[in-house]
Amino acid sequence: MAAKYQAPRGTRDILPEEVGLWRFLEETARSVFSRAGYGEIRVPIFEDTDLFVRSTGADTDIVEKEMYTFAREDGASITLRPEGTPSVARAYIEHNLYKQIPFRKFFYLGPMFRYERPQAGRARQFHQAGIEAFGSDSPLLDVETIDLAAQYFDAIGLTGYEVRINSIGCSGCRAEFRKLLRDRLASRRSELCENCNRRFDRNVFRILDCKEERCRGIILTLPLVTDHLCAACAEHWREVLAGLKALGRSYVHDVHLVRGLDYYTRTVYEFVHPGLGARSAVCGGGRYDDLIGQLGGPQVGAVGFAIGFEPTIAALGERARISASKRFDTLTTPTNVGGPVAAEPISVYLVAAGDEVRPALLQMAQELRLAGITADLDFEGRSLKAQMRSANRMKARYALIVGEDELAKGTVTVRDMGTSKQEEVARDGLVERLRTDAEVPPGSSNRRGQQPARPR
Numbered sequence: 001m002a003a004k005y006q007a008p009r010g011t012r013d014i015l016p017e018e019v020g021l022w023r024f025l026e027e028t029a030r031s032v033f034s035r036a037g038y039g040e041i042r043v044p045i046f047e048d049t050d051l052f053v054r055s056t057g058a059d060t061d062i063v064e065k066e067m068y069t070f071a072r073e074d075g076a077s078i079t080l081r082p083e084g085t086p087s088v089a090r091a092y093i094e095h096n097l098y099k100q101i102p103f104r105k106f107f108y109l110g111p112m113f114r115y116e117r118p119q120a121g122r123a124r125q126f127h128q129a130g131i132e133a134f135g136s137d138s139p140l141l142d143v144e145t146i147d148l149a150a151q152y153f154d155a156i157g158l159t160g161y162e163v164r165i166n167s168i169g170c171s172g173c174r175a176e177f178r179k180l181l182r183d184r185l186a187s188r189r190s191e192l193c194e195n196c197n198r199r200f201d202r203n204v205f206r207i208l209d210c211k212e213e214r215c216r217g218i219i220l221t222l223p224l225v226t227d228h229l230c231a232a233c234a235e236h237w238r239e240v241l242a243g244l245k246a247l248g249r250s251y252v253h254d255v256h257l258v259r260g261l262d263y264y265t266r267t268v269y270e271f272v273h274p275g276l277g278a279r280s281a282v283c284g285g286g287r288y289d290d291l292i293g294q295l296g297g298p299q300v301g302a303v304g305f306a307i308g309f310e311p312t313i314a315a316l317g318e319r320a321r322i323s324a325s326k327r328f329d330t331l332t333t334p335t336n337v338g339g340p341v342a343a344e345p346i347s348v349y350l351v352a353a354g355d356e357v358r359p360a361l362l363q364m365a366q367e368l369r370l371a372g373i374t375a376d377l378d379f380e381g382r383s384l385k386a387q388m389r390s391a392n393r394m395k396a397r398y399a400l401i402v403g404e405d406e407l408a409k410g411t412v413t414v415r416d417m418g419t420s421k422q423e424e425v426a427r428d429g430l431v432e433r434l435r436t437d438a439e440v441p442p443g444s445s446n447r448r449g450q451q452p453a454r455p456r
Protein backbone atom coordinates (compact mmCIF):
# COMPACT_ATOMS: atom_id res chain seq x y z
CA MET A 1 0.00 0.00 0.00
CA ALA A 2 1.35 3.42 -0.91
CA ALA A 3 2.17 5.56 2.10
CA LYS A 4 -0.35 8.30 2.79
CA TYR A 5 2.37 10.92 2.86
CA GLN A 6 5.33 10.99 0.51
CA ALA A 7 8.24 13.36 0.19
CA PRO A 8 7.23 16.20 -2.16
CA ARG A 9 8.05 15.58 -5.84
CA GLY A 10 11.65 16.49 -6.59
CA THR A 11 12.81 15.99 -2.98
CA ARG A 12 13.99 12.87 -1.22
CA ASP A 13 15.12 11.50 2.10
CA ILE A 14 18.74 10.56 2.55
CA LEU A 15 18.55 7.43 4.64
CA PRO A 16 21.16 6.28 7.18
CA GLU A 17 22.61 3.74 4.75
CA GLU A 18 23.28 6.50 2.22
CA VAL A 19 24.64 9.08 4.62
CA GLY A 20 28.19 7.67 4.46
CA LEU A 21 28.36 8.57 0.77
CA TRP A 22 26.96 12.06 1.37
CA ARG A 23 29.37 12.76 4.18
CA PHE A 24 32.25 11.54 2.05
CA LEU A 25 31.23 13.96 -0.71
CA GLU A 26 30.89 16.81 1.80
CA GLU A 27 34.09 16.14 3.75
CA THR A 28 36.11 15.77 0.56
CA ALA A 29 34.80 19.16 -0.59
CA ARG A 30 35.77 20.72 2.74
CA SER A 31 39.20 19.21 2.57
CA VAL A 32 39.95 20.10 -1.10
CA PHE A 33 38.67 23.67 -0.77
CA SER A 34 40.25 24.50 2.56
CA ARG A 35 43.65 23.24 1.40
CA ALA A 36 43.50 25.99 -1.20
CA GLY A 37 42.73 28.68 1.37
CA TYR A 38 38.93 28.84 0.94
CA GLY A 39 37.07 29.43 4.21
CA GLU A 40 33.63 27.99 4.93
CA ILE A 41 30.70 30.41 4.97
CA ARG A 42 27.12 29.56 5.95
CA VAL A 43 24.49 31.81 4.46
CA PRO A 44 20.70 31.75 4.95
CA ILE A 45 18.47 29.31 3.11
CA PHE A 46 16.23 32.22 2.05
CA GLU A 47 16.89 35.78 1.00
CA ASP A 48 14.96 38.79 -0.24
CA THR A 49 13.71 37.85 -3.70
CA ASP A 50 15.25 40.97 -5.18
CA LEU A 51 18.76 39.67 -4.48
CA PHE A 52 18.25 36.79 -6.93
CA VAL A 53 16.39 38.93 -9.47
CA ARG A 54 19.36 41.30 -9.56
CA SER A 55 22.13 38.74 -9.48
CA THR A 56 20.98 35.54 -11.13
CA GLY A 57 19.08 37.76 -13.59
CA ALA A 58 15.44 38.67 -14.28
CA ASP A 59 15.49 37.03 -17.73
CA THR A 60 16.90 33.68 -16.67
CA ASP A 61 14.91 30.44 -16.45
CA ILE A 62 15.74 30.28 -12.74
CA VAL A 63 14.17 33.64 -11.91
CA GLU A 64 11.36 33.45 -14.47
CA LYS A 65 10.11 29.98 -13.68
CA GLU A 66 12.00 28.09 -11.03
CA MET A 67 12.07 30.04 -7.79
CA TYR A 68 10.17 29.12 -4.63
CA THR A 69 8.95 32.56 -3.66
CA PHE A 70 6.71 33.52 -0.76
CA ALA A 71 5.02 36.69 0.36
CA ARG A 72 5.84 37.58 3.94
CA GLU A 73 3.12 38.95 6.21
CA ASP A 74 4.46 42.48 5.79
CA GLY A 75 4.22 42.14 2.03
CA ALA A 76 7.93 41.66 1.39
CA SER A 77 8.94 38.82 -0.92
CA ILE A 78 11.38 36.11 0.09
CA THR A 79 12.81 33.23 -1.96
CA LEU A 80 14.39 29.90 -1.08
CA ARG A 81 17.90 30.16 -2.50
CA PRO A 82 18.16 28.65 -5.99
CA GLU A 83 21.97 29.05 -5.84
CA GLY A 84 24.64 30.24 -3.41
CA THR A 85 26.60 32.89 -5.31
CA PRO A 86 24.27 35.89 -4.66
CA SER A 87 24.17 35.21 -0.91
CA VAL A 88 27.94 34.94 -0.60
CA ALA A 89 28.34 38.18 -2.56
CA ARG A 90 25.77 39.87 -0.33
CA ALA A 91 27.55 38.67 2.82
CA TYR A 92 30.92 39.95 1.52
CA ILE A 93 29.41 43.40 1.01
CA GLU A 94 27.15 43.48 4.06
CA HIS A 95 29.97 42.63 6.48
CA ASN A 96 32.47 44.92 4.73
CA LEU A 97 34.70 41.92 4.28
CA TYR A 98 36.53 43.76 1.49
CA LYS A 99 37.53 46.76 3.60
CA GLN A 100 40.74 45.35 5.05
CA ILE A 101 41.59 42.72 2.49
CA PRO A 102 39.57 42.89 -0.72
CA PHE A 103 40.70 39.43 -1.77
CA ARG A 104 38.67 36.74 -0.02
CA LYS A 105 37.90 33.10 -0.75
CA PHE A 106 34.80 31.25 0.46
CA PHE A 107 33.20 27.84 0.15
CA TYR A 108 29.76 26.61 1.07
CA LEU A 109 27.72 23.43 1.14
CA GLY A 110 24.00 22.97 1.35
CA PRO A 111 20.58 22.59 -0.20
CA MET A 112 19.29 24.79 -3.04
CA PHE A 113 15.77 24.95 -4.45
CA ARG A 114 14.57 25.16 -8.03
CA TYR A 115 11.19 24.24 -9.43
CA GLU A 116 12.55 22.05 -12.23
CA ARG A 117 11.27 18.90 -13.88
CA PRO A 118 12.77 16.07 -11.80
CA GLN A 119 14.95 13.76 -13.94
CA ALA A 120 18.21 11.82 -13.67
CA GLY A 121 20.36 13.77 -11.22
CA ARG A 122 17.97 16.76 -11.18
CA ALA A 123 15.80 17.57 -8.20
CA ARG A 124 13.80 20.46 -6.75
CA GLN A 125 15.69 20.38 -3.50
CA PHE A 126 19.25 19.60 -4.51
CA HIS A 127 22.64 20.05 -2.90
CA GLN A 128 25.66 22.02 -3.98
CA ALA A 129 29.24 22.48 -2.84
CA GLY A 130 30.55 25.77 -4.19
CA ILE A 131 33.46 28.16 -3.99
CA GLU A 132 33.63 31.89 -4.64
CA ALA A 133 36.79 34.03 -4.79
CA PHE A 134 36.39 37.82 -4.75
CA GLY A 135 38.89 40.58 -5.41
CA SER A 136 40.99 39.55 -8.39
CA ASP A 137 40.95 39.72 -12.19
CA SER A 138 43.83 37.29 -12.53
CA PRO A 139 43.30 34.50 -15.09
CA LEU A 140 45.29 32.29 -12.72
CA LEU A 141 42.36 32.46 -10.32
CA ASP A 142 40.01 31.08 -12.99
CA VAL A 143 42.55 28.30 -13.49
CA GLU A 144 42.75 27.63 -9.76
CA THR A 145 38.97 27.18 -9.51
CA ILE A 146 38.85 24.77 -12.46
CA ASP A 147 41.77 22.83 -11.02
CA LEU A 148 40.00 22.55 -7.66
CA ALA A 149 36.80 21.20 -9.20
CA ALA A 150 38.94 18.64 -11.05
CA GLN A 151 40.82 17.80 -7.83
CA TYR A 152 37.45 17.26 -6.19
CA PHE A 153 36.11 14.90 -8.84
CA ASP A 154 39.41 13.00 -8.91
CA ALA A 155 39.36 12.68 -5.11
CA ILE A 156 35.87 11.17 -5.04
CA GLY A 157 36.74 8.77 -7.85
CA LEU A 158 34.62 10.23 -10.65
CA THR A 159 36.08 9.31 -14.03
CA GLY A 160 35.07 10.22 -17.56
CA TYR A 161 34.12 13.86 -16.94
CA GLU A 162 35.01 16.55 -19.46
CA VAL A 163 35.78 20.22 -18.82
CA ARG A 164 34.01 22.54 -21.29
CA ILE A 165 35.12 26.13 -21.32
CA ASN A 166 34.45 29.33 -23.21
CA SER A 167 34.89 33.08 -22.83
CA ILE A 168 31.93 35.40 -23.24
CA GLY A 169 33.96 38.60 -22.81
CA CYS A 170 33.35 41.65 -20.65
CA SER A 171 30.27 43.88 -20.79
CA GLY A 172 32.01 45.94 -23.50
CA CYS A 173 32.72 43.13 -25.95
CA ARG A 174 29.40 41.49 -25.16
CA ALA A 175 27.42 44.60 -26.13
CA GLU A 176 29.09 44.58 -29.56
CA PHE A 177 28.65 40.85 -29.99
CA ARG A 178 24.98 41.06 -29.03
CA LYS A 179 24.47 43.59 -31.81
CA LEU A 180 26.27 41.33 -34.25
CA LEU A 181 24.10 38.36 -33.26
CA ARG A 182 20.91 40.37 -33.67
CA ASP A 183 22.01 41.59 -37.11
CA ARG A 184 22.71 38.02 -38.18
CA LEU A 185 19.53 36.56 -36.71
CA ALA A 186 17.04 39.30 -37.59
CA SER A 187 16.10 37.78 -40.95
CA ARG A 188 15.83 34.24 -39.54
CA ARG A 189 13.58 34.82 -36.54
CA SER A 190 10.70 32.84 -38.02
CA GLU A 191 12.96 29.76 -38.12
CA LEU A 192 13.86 29.98 -34.41
CA CYS A 193 11.92 28.22 -31.65
CA GLU A 194 9.49 30.19 -29.51
CA ASN A 195 11.95 30.42 -26.62
CA CYS A 196 14.69 31.80 -28.84
CA ASN A 197 12.31 34.36 -30.27
CA ARG A 198 11.80 35.68 -26.76
CA ARG A 199 15.51 35.51 -26.11
CA PHE A 200 16.19 37.55 -29.27
CA ASP A 201 14.91 40.68 -27.54
CA ARG A 202 15.71 39.94 -23.95
CA ASN A 203 18.89 37.88 -23.87
CA VAL A 204 20.15 37.08 -27.35
CA PHE A 205 23.26 35.32 -25.95
CA ARG A 206 21.15 32.49 -24.58
CA ILE A 207 20.17 31.52 -28.14
CA LEU A 208 23.69 30.14 -28.48
CA ASP A 209 23.01 27.29 -26.07
CA CYS A 210 19.51 26.39 -27.27
CA LYS A 211 19.21 22.62 -27.63
CA GLU A 212 16.32 22.65 -30.16
CA GLU A 213 17.20 20.92 -33.42
CA ARG A 214 15.81 23.75 -35.61
CA CYS A 215 17.88 26.36 -33.77
CA ARG A 216 21.09 24.29 -33.69
CA GLY A 217 21.42 24.48 -37.48
CA ILE A 218 21.25 28.27 -37.38
CA ILE A 219 23.54 28.57 -34.35
CA LEU A 220 26.29 26.72 -36.22
CA THR A 221 26.35 29.50 -38.83
CA LEU A 222 26.80 32.29 -36.27
CA PRO A 223 30.10 34.02 -35.48
CA LEU A 224 32.00 32.85 -32.38
CA VAL A 225 32.21 35.08 -29.35
CA THR A 226 35.88 34.22 -28.79
CA ASP A 227 36.63 35.71 -32.25
CA HIS A 228 35.10 39.01 -31.11
CA LEU A 229 36.74 39.65 -27.74
CA CYS A 230 38.38 42.98 -26.93
CA ALA A 231 42.18 42.88 -26.58
CA ALA A 232 42.12 42.58 -22.77
CA CYS A 233 39.55 39.74 -22.78
CA ALA A 234 41.40 37.92 -25.55
CA GLU A 235 44.61 38.06 -23.50
CA HIS A 236 42.74 36.89 -20.38
CA TRP A 237 41.27 33.96 -22.31
CA ARG A 238 44.68 33.01 -23.70
CA GLU A 239 46.20 33.03 -20.21
CA VAL A 240 43.39 30.90 -18.77
CA LEU A 241 43.98 28.23 -21.41
CA ALA A 242 47.77 28.40 -20.96
CA GLY A 243 47.33 28.07 -17.19
CA LEU A 244 45.15 24.99 -17.56
CA LYS A 245 47.71 23.39 -19.85
CA ALA A 246 50.47 24.16 -17.36
CA LEU A 247 48.52 22.37 -14.62
CA GLY A 248 47.93 19.37 -16.86
CA ARG A 249 44.17 19.89 -17.03
CA SER A 250 42.59 19.04 -20.34
CA TYR A 251 39.56 20.93 -21.63
CA VAL A 252 37.33 21.31 -24.64
CA HIS A 253 36.66 24.78 -26.01
CA ASP A 254 32.86 24.72 -26.27
CA VAL A 255 32.25 27.68 -28.56
CA HIS A 256 28.54 27.82 -27.70
CA LEU A 257 28.75 27.57 -23.92
CA VAL A 258 27.19 30.71 -22.38
CA ARG A 259 25.64 29.39 -19.10
CA GLY A 260 22.15 30.16 -17.89
CA LEU A 261 22.87 32.81 -15.26
CA ASP A 262 23.20 36.48 -16.08
CA TYR A 263 26.18 37.57 -14.04
CA TYR A 264 28.98 35.90 -15.96
CA THR A 265 31.78 37.77 -17.72
CA ARG A 266 34.81 36.32 -19.53
CA THR A 267 35.47 32.70 -18.51
CA VAL A 268 32.55 30.27 -18.25
CA TYR A 269 32.88 26.53 -17.75
CA GLU A 270 31.06 23.31 -17.01
CA PHE A 271 32.15 19.82 -16.04
CA VAL A 272 29.95 17.39 -17.91
CA HIS A 273 29.54 13.64 -17.64
CA PRO A 274 28.36 11.43 -20.50
CA GLY A 275 26.35 9.21 -18.13
CA LEU A 276 23.82 11.97 -17.43
CA GLY A 277 21.94 12.56 -20.66
CA ALA A 278 20.76 16.02 -21.68
CA ARG A 279 21.36 17.79 -18.35
CA SER A 280 24.89 16.55 -18.12
CA ALA A 281 26.65 19.13 -15.92
CA VAL A 282 28.06 18.01 -12.58
CA CYS A 283 29.59 21.45 -12.03
CA GLY A 284 29.14 24.91 -13.49
CA GLY A 285 30.96 28.13 -12.90
CA GLY A 286 32.85 31.07 -14.23
CA ARG A 287 33.96 34.63 -13.73
CA TYR A 288 31.57 37.43 -12.81
CA ASP A 289 33.46 40.70 -12.60
CA ASP A 290 30.48 43.07 -12.45
CA LEU A 291 28.25 41.46 -9.82
CA ILE A 292 29.83 42.70 -6.59
CA GLY A 293 29.82 46.28 -7.91
CA GLN A 294 26.22 45.97 -9.11
CA LEU A 295 25.14 44.82 -5.65
CA GLY A 296 26.67 47.95 -4.10
CA GLY A 297 30.11 46.58 -3.22
CA PRO A 298 33.54 47.45 -4.62
CA GLN A 299 34.28 46.94 -8.33
CA VAL A 300 36.26 43.74 -7.94
CA GLY A 301 36.65 40.67 -10.08
CA ALA A 302 35.15 37.38 -8.92
CA VAL A 303 35.09 33.75 -9.96
CA GLY A 304 33.57 30.54 -8.62
CA PHE A 305 31.67 27.35 -9.31
CA ALA A 306 29.13 25.00 -7.80
CA ILE A 307 29.15 21.22 -7.92
CA GLY A 308 25.79 19.44 -7.84
CA PHE A 309 25.79 16.40 -5.54
CA GLU A 310 22.73 14.73 -7.11
CA PRO A 311 24.18 14.76 -10.65
CA THR A 312 27.57 13.75 -9.24
CA ILE A 313 26.08 10.75 -7.45
CA ALA A 314 24.16 9.79 -10.59
CA ALA A 315 27.38 10.05 -12.63
CA LEU A 316 29.44 8.04 -10.12
CA GLY A 317 27.60 4.82 -10.89
CA GLU A 318 26.89 1.95 -8.54
CA ARG A 319 30.43 0.63 -8.00
CA ALA A 320 32.01 4.01 -7.46
CA ARG A 321 29.21 4.95 -5.05
CA ILE A 322 29.89 1.89 -2.93
CA SER A 323 33.63 2.47 -2.88
CA ALA A 324 33.08 6.15 -2.00
CA SER A 325 30.93 5.15 0.98
CA LYS A 326 33.67 2.77 2.09
CA ARG A 327 36.21 5.54 1.83
CA PHE A 328 34.10 7.61 4.17
CA ASP A 329 34.39 4.82 6.76
CA THR A 330 38.19 4.97 6.46
CA LEU A 331 38.07 8.75 6.70
CA THR A 332 36.27 8.60 10.03
CA THR A 333 38.11 5.82 11.79
CA PRO A 334 39.59 7.35 14.97
CA THR A 335 43.17 7.42 13.65
CA ASN A 336 42.18 9.10 10.45
CA VAL A 337 39.76 11.87 11.30
CA GLY A 338 40.24 14.86 9.03
CA GLY A 339 41.20 12.85 5.99
CA PRO A 340 44.50 12.16 4.33
CA VAL A 341 46.50 15.10 5.62
CA ALA A 342 49.83 15.32 7.44
CA ALA A 343 49.88 14.62 11.18
CA GLU A 344 50.14 18.32 11.88
CA PRO A 345 48.51 20.68 9.40
CA ILE A 346 51.15 22.52 7.42
CA SER A 347 50.29 25.72 5.75
CA VAL A 348 52.35 27.37 3.12
CA TYR A 349 52.15 30.74 1.41
CA LEU A 350 53.87 30.95 -1.95
CA VAL A 351 55.56 34.26 -2.60
CA ALA A 352 56.37 35.46 -6.11
CA ALA A 353 59.62 37.41 -6.44
CA GLY A 354 58.65 38.83 -9.86
CA ASP A 355 55.48 38.48 -11.93
CA GLU A 356 56.94 36.01 -14.44
CA VAL A 357 56.98 33.21 -11.88
CA ARG A 358 53.29 33.44 -10.91
CA PRO A 359 52.07 30.68 -13.26
CA ALA A 360 54.79 28.37 -11.93
CA LEU A 361 53.70 29.22 -8.39
CA LEU A 362 50.18 27.99 -9.09
CA GLN A 363 51.69 24.72 -10.33
CA MET A 364 53.58 24.39 -7.05
CA ALA A 365 50.44 25.16 -5.09
CA GLN A 366 48.63 22.40 -6.99
CA GLU A 367 51.42 19.94 -6.16
CA LEU A 368 51.36 20.83 -2.46
CA ARG A 369 47.57 20.71 -2.18
CA LEU A 370 47.45 17.33 -3.86
CA ALA A 371 49.95 16.17 -1.25
CA GLY A 372 47.57 17.27 1.52
CA ILE A 373 49.34 20.54 2.35
CA THR A 374 47.38 23.78 2.63
CA ALA A 375 48.86 26.22 0.14
CA ASP A 376 47.83 29.67 -0.96
CA LEU A 377 49.28 32.45 -3.05
CA ASP A 378 48.66 36.00 -4.19
CA PHE A 379 46.23 36.72 -7.03
CA GLU A 380 46.33 40.49 -6.86
CA GLY A 381 49.81 41.12 -8.27
CA ARG A 382 51.06 42.50 -4.94
CA SER A 383 54.67 43.34 -4.13
CA LEU A 384 57.01 40.88 -2.45
CA LYS A 385 56.71 42.79 0.81
CA ALA A 386 52.92 42.78 0.67
CA GLN A 387 52.95 39.05 -0.06
CA MET A 388 55.12 38.46 3.01
CA ARG A 389 52.58 40.43 5.03
CA SER A 390 49.85 38.11 3.70
CA ALA A 391 51.90 35.09 4.74
CA ASN A 392 52.10 36.58 8.24
CA ARG A 393 48.46 37.52 8.41
CA MET A 394 47.42 34.04 7.31
CA LYS A 395 49.71 32.58 9.96
CA ALA A 396 51.43 30.43 7.37
CA ARG A 397 53.98 28.06 8.81
CA TYR A 398 56.25 28.59 5.82
CA ALA A 399 56.64 31.15 3.09
CA LEU A 400 58.06 29.65 -0.08
CA ILE A 401 59.81 32.36 -2.03
CA VAL A 402 60.40 31.81 -5.72
CA GLY A 403 62.07 34.13 -8.22
CA GLU A 404 63.36 33.53 -11.73
CA ASP A 405 66.70 32.46 -10.24
CA GLU A 406 65.17 29.72 -8.16
CA LEU A 407 62.94 28.65 -11.00
CA ALA A 408 65.94 28.21 -13.29
CA LYS A 409 67.86 26.28 -10.64
CA GLY A 410 64.87 24.14 -9.61
CA THR A 411 64.98 25.39 -6.04
CA VAL A 412 62.75 27.26 -3.60
CA THR A 413 63.63 29.48 -0.67
CA VAL A 414 61.81 28.17 2.38
CA ARG A 415 61.27 30.66 5.16
CA ASP A 416 60.11 29.36 8.52
CA MET A 417 57.69 32.09 9.57
CA GLY A 418 58.20 31.24 13.25
CA THR A 419 61.99 31.53 13.37
CA SER A 420 62.45 33.73 10.26
CA LYS A 421 65.14 31.30 9.12
CA GLN A 422 65.48 30.76 5.40
CA GLU A 423 67.09 28.06 3.37
CA GLU A 424 67.22 27.09 -0.25
CA VAL A 425 65.72 23.70 -0.90
CA ALA A 426 65.56 21.63 -4.10
CA ARG A 427 62.09 21.66 -5.57
CA ASP A 428 62.14 17.89 -5.97
CA GLY A 429 61.48 16.50 -2.56
CA LEU A 430 60.04 19.77 -1.24
CA VAL A 431 56.87 18.08 -0.05
CA GLU A 432 58.79 15.46 1.90
CA ARG A 433 61.00 18.13 3.35
CA LEU A 434 58.07 20.24 4.57
CA ARG A 435 56.47 17.17 6.08
CA THR A 436 59.62 16.20 7.95
CA ASP A 437 60.11 19.70 9.26
CA ALA A 438 56.51 19.82 10.39
CA GLU A 439 57.30 17.15 12.93
CA VAL A 440 59.12 19.93 14.82
CA PRO A 441 56.79 22.36 16.62
CA PRO A 442 56.36 25.64 14.74
CA GLY A 443 58.90 28.26 15.65
CA SER A 444 61.46 25.94 17.27
CA SER A 445 64.95 25.84 15.78
CA ASN A 446 65.59 23.85 12.63
CA ARG A 447 65.72 20.12 13.26
CA ARG A 448 68.74 19.56 11.11
CA GLY A 449 70.53 22.52 12.62
CA GLN A 450 71.22 23.85 9.12
CA GLN A 451 72.18 27.41 8.58
CA PRO A 452 69.59 29.59 6.92
CA ALA A 453 70.24 30.43 3.30
CA ARG A 454 70.90 34.00 2.20
CA PRO A 455 68.34 36.33 3.73
CA ARG A 456 66.24 38.31 1.28
Ligand code: HAM
Binds near residue numbers: 130282285303307
Ligand atom coordinates in the same frame (compact mmCIF):
# COMPACT_ATOMS: atom_id res chain seq x y z
P1 HAM B 1 24.42 26.21 -12.01
O1 HAM B 1 25.03 25.82 -13.32
O2 HAM B 1 23.03 26.71 -12.03
O3 HAM B 1 25.40 27.29 -11.40
O4 HAM B 1 24.50 25.00 -11.02
C1 HAM B 1 25.72 24.36 -10.73
C2 HAM B 1 25.53 22.87 -10.68
O5 HAM B 1 24.50 22.55 -9.74
C3 HAM B 1 25.04 22.26 -12.00
O6 HAM B 1 26.13 22.01 -12.86
C4 HAM B 1 24.40 20.98 -11.51
O7 HAM B 1 25.41 20.02 -11.27
C5 HAM B 1 23.82 21.38 -10.17
N1 HAM B 1 22.37 21.66 -10.29
C6 HAM B 1 21.77 22.77 -10.76
N2 HAM B 1 20.43 22.63 -10.74
C7 HAM B 1 20.17 21.40 -10.23
C8 HAM B 1 19.00 20.64 -9.94
N3 HAM B 1 17.80 21.13 -10.15
N4 HAM B 1 19.14 19.40 -9.43
C9 HAM B 1 20.36 18.88 -9.19
N5 HAM B 1 21.51 19.55 -9.43
C10 HAM B 1 21.42 20.79 -9.94
C11 HAM B 1 25.22 27.86 -10.16
O8 HAM B 1 24.45 27.48 -9.34
C12 HAM B 1 26.21 28.98 -9.89
N6 HAM B 1 25.90 29.57 -8.58
C13 HAM B 1 27.63 28.45 -9.94
C14 HAM B 1 28.65 29.51 -9.71
C15 HAM B 1 29.29 29.78 -8.55
N7 HAM B 1 29.07 30.38 -10.59
C16 HAM B 1 29.95 31.21 -10.03
N8 HAM B 1 30.07 30.85 -8.77
